[in-house]
Amino acid sequence: MSPLEKELESALLDLYEKWKEIGYRAGFFRRMLYPSDRIYKGPVGTVKHLLGKTPTENSGFERLRRARRLDLTIEALLNEKKWHSLFEEWEIARAAERLRP
Numbered sequence: 001m002s003p004l005e006k007e008l009e010s011a012l013l014d015l016y017e018k019w020k021e022i023g024y025r026a027g028f029f030r031r032m033l034y035p036s037d038r039i040y041k042g043p044v045g046t047v048k049h050l051l052g053k054t055p056t057e058n059s060g061f062e063r064l065r066r067a068r069r070l071d072l073t074i075e076a077l078l079n080e081k082k083w084h085s086l087f088e089e090w091e092i093a094r095a096a097e098r099l100r101p
Helices: 003-021 027-031 042-051 060-066 074-078 081-086 089-099
Strands: none
Touching (some): 003 027, 042 089
C-alpha cells in the first residue's frame, strides 16, 4: 500500500468515527478496511466498490443525506484533489454528481 493509500485509509476511518457520533454505524464499511476480514477491499477498493453501487434508501450515502451531513460522505472526501490520482475520472465525476442537489 502506498503512502497516499495509507493516508486515504486513515481518512476513511476518521469518517467512520464521525458517522458513529451521529448514530450511523457502518459495520460493513469498517470490515472492508480490515485486512483480516473476508470482505477486505482496502481503502481504494472500498471507495471504488461504494461508488460503483447506486445509493439505495438504506445506503450510507442516503443516511448521511437525510442527516444533512453530505460533508461526511466518501463522495465529499473524493472531491479533494489529493485523492484523484488513485481513481478513474468517471469515479471522481460520479462522486461530484452525487453531491449535487
